[in-house]
Amino acid sequence: MTQNTDTGDDSGDALPDGGVAEDGQRSGFSPISALNERFGSDFVESSQFWLPPFLLVGLFVYGAIIWNLLISLTDFTGFGTPDYGDLDLEMYGRALADSGFIDAAINTFILLVGFTLVTLALGLGLAILIDRNIRFENTFRTIYLLPMSLSFVVTAQFWAWMFNFNNGVINIVITSLGFGRVDWIGNPDIVLWAVMFALMWQFAGYAMVVFLAGLRAIPNEHYEAAKVDGASTVRMYWRVIIPQLKGSTISASVVLMVFALKAFDFLYSLVGGYRPPNGADILATKMVREAYANLNWAYASAVAITLFLMTLGIVGPYLYYQYNRGNL
Amino acid sequence: MTDQDSRLSRRHFVGATGAATLTGLAGCSGGSDGGDGGDGSDGGDGSDGGDGGDGGNTLEVLHAWTGGDGARAAEALVAAFEEEYPDIEHEFNPIGGGGNQNLDAVVANRLQNGDPPSSFANWPGPNLQRYEGVLGEVGGVWESEGFEDVMVQEAVDLHQYNGAYRGVPLGSHRLNCLFYNTSVVEEAGVDPDSLTSVSALIDALETVQSETDAIPMTHGASGTWTTTQLFASTMLGQEGYDAYMSFIDGSPDEAAVRATFESLAEILGNYINEDASSIGLTESNQNIIEGNAAFIHQGNWAAGAYRNAEDFDYDEDWGFKTYPGSEGMYMLHFDSFLYPSDNPSPDATEQFMAFVGSEAAQVAFNQYKGSIPTRTDVDMSQFGPYLQETQEDFANADQRPPNLQHGLGVPSGTMTTLNDVISSEFSGPYNVDAATEGFVDAVSN
Secondary structure (H helix, E strand, O other): OHHHHHHHHHOOOOEEOOOEEHHHHOOOOOOHHHHHHHHHHOOOOOOOHHHHHHHHHEEEEEHHHHHHHHHOOOOOOOOOOOOOOOOOOOOHHHHHOOHHHHHHHHHHHHHHHHHHHHHHHHHHHHHHHHOOOOHHHHHHHHHHHHHHOOOOHHHHHHHHHHHHOOOOHHHHHHOOOOOOOOOOOOOOOHHHHHHHHHHHHHHHHHHHHHHHHHHHHOHEEEEEEHHHHOOHHHHHHHHHHHHHHHHHHHHHHHHHHHHHOOOHHHHHHHOOOOHHHOOOOHHHHHHHHHHOOOOOHHHHHHHHHHHHHHHHHHHHHHHHHHHHOOOO | OOHHHHHHHHHHHHHHHHHHHHHHHHHHHHHHHHHHHHHHOOOOOOOOOOOOOOOOOEEEEEEOOHHHHHHHHHEEEEHHHHHHHHOOEEEEEEOOOOOOHHHHHHHHHHHHOOOOOOOOEEEOOHHHHOOOOEEOOOOHHHHHOOOOHHHHHHHHHHOEEEEEEEEEEEEOOEEEEEEHHHHHHHHHHOOOHHHHOHHHHHHHHHHHHHHOOEEEEEEOOOOOHHHHHHHHHHHHHHHHHHHHHHHHHOOOOOOHHHHHHHHHHHHHOOEEEEOOOOOHHHHHHHHHHHHEEEEEOOOOOOOHHHHHHHOOOEEEEEEEEOOOOHHHHHHOOEEEEEEOOOOOOHHHHHHHHHOOOOOHHHHHHHHHOEEOEEEOOOHHHOOOOOHHHHHHHHHHOEOOOEEEOOOOOOOOOHHHHHHHHHHHHHHOOHHHHHHHHHHHHHHHO
């Protein structure tokens, strides 16, 4: 040790890795050190790890989004190449004048908000129940999580059968309770809620797992302190526990909302085509229909950009929140 | 090691990584070409689709016949092709799902990317508009094989677009069909052959409803296409050939459209199964087979299910009636193969086109598919009695109006709009005014 320090005194700074920095190197200008100074140490050295994926993601994700934006500004239909010389917002104007687009956007929004809120509430309820040290805890957890492991194609077919007017299990149950049958798929006022219910069934387990992890991270002392202070169970959860689940709530809602935007798979499988039942059309199905049934590439791109902006509106605040907390 | 050395070697490393990344990216962009070659030529002859000039590549054919009758018919077609042209390397790729939707999407992507297959299955007629600029011409095949002489005139007309032949028909389904379960209509005391107008059909449906427990008319409306094609047959039967033709030609008579929707609203509002909106064609057709329903309107692909059902024979258990009012007419449908320009295997594809229009191919395919040859000079002995009758109707029809829902009547964009209208205005509750307005607007030039 002492010896090391001595040598250091004699011939420049010893570096942690045993290398020796030379004075000449340090004082001279080099683009690498300039980059390192600007973006933090090891910027250049570490680039071999992050640069290739950065370029690939940049090209295939962000490059594609920008290209998509460009196409949405053209009038591109059919086959051939789009004319990039004449860019305008005509397709967005057309979208605003298209009642089908407006309906789809509203449905997307309703699905987004309704599905997320209900799934969060249900997931939280399940998580609290499971957290009460019940018997067969693992079994219940598996049962609730299982639907999420099934693909949309499978669950959509299940629900198509269960929602059947004549012999679907749901109508059989409600008629045996003395109510009239409901046309779940055929009634345009109901179908979106029916779809939402099916999606909620599938994703409540996921919300439950996220909340359960959040609950388990809360120290036992908080529960004990609340009990010592005489709080009832409901009050304890409402005032002490749930406020601490903010992080879980936010991350679960972002994932759920993104899933709601991707409900395309479910609707596609429900009817076996690009056109969902009347009243359940969402932007994703509208986009695919415009692109592949009508070859209206520019219009479909405009729908896609709208959908992208909706997603950004959800993910953006989340990223900002995480950034403020120093997690990014 | 000195710091200088370490810097240098790191710099080299960074440089090497950068180069590797660039190569990788170049590989990606080049990779799609390579992939095309892989798609097009399984045998690894190394030339990819780009050269286009020589016909040495594998014949790649895309179609959507993946299940049941369709798959068996496609197998029979491939077997017949192998027998006829044993030297042509080929690859028949079925792309199923969503009717033709997944096939259409794959074809659209590949045409868009300049990577066309040798040929793909699709409908001719106004449907060809969406492939504007990417279809080649096969007039040479039509001429050398003499197709113009053996196909019906409508086939000759509908396969031309911008003055050139774009494909060859393989088979034809009939659209203006009413199928019935014999025992149910007998129980109701209805004679299907006496139904020669839409109003007679509605009376018959009423009789079935009052006399039996069966569903008068079964309808699978989870997709809108069944209702759109029912509109076409009802309009043809009720308003006549001329009104129907002016509708699809873009000068619709508003009163005729409205009257058709009024009849449809009466049928759909009163006489169909309650679960129509949650079932598709397969389940709907099952109602006929199981004796739960009296009538169904469909293209004659529905008859394929009857043939495959046990103890369910033509004339004994199920019957066919031309859709009431459209007697003497054959509402046309074609299954065709189209020819993309910039063809990866021009010579082989032309041979395949010649094969598609030949008697061997049309007999092999259609007898399993439940459709009929588009040639009128084919020996029908291998077909069952129902298809033999259909073929006679086809050959002797007074008129062969094009269908509305399967590409021959209107371009695909119009078809989508019509289905949008059905979806939003006519899938219950039935809004005659809005649907009439939507249909008239959609087709008007």
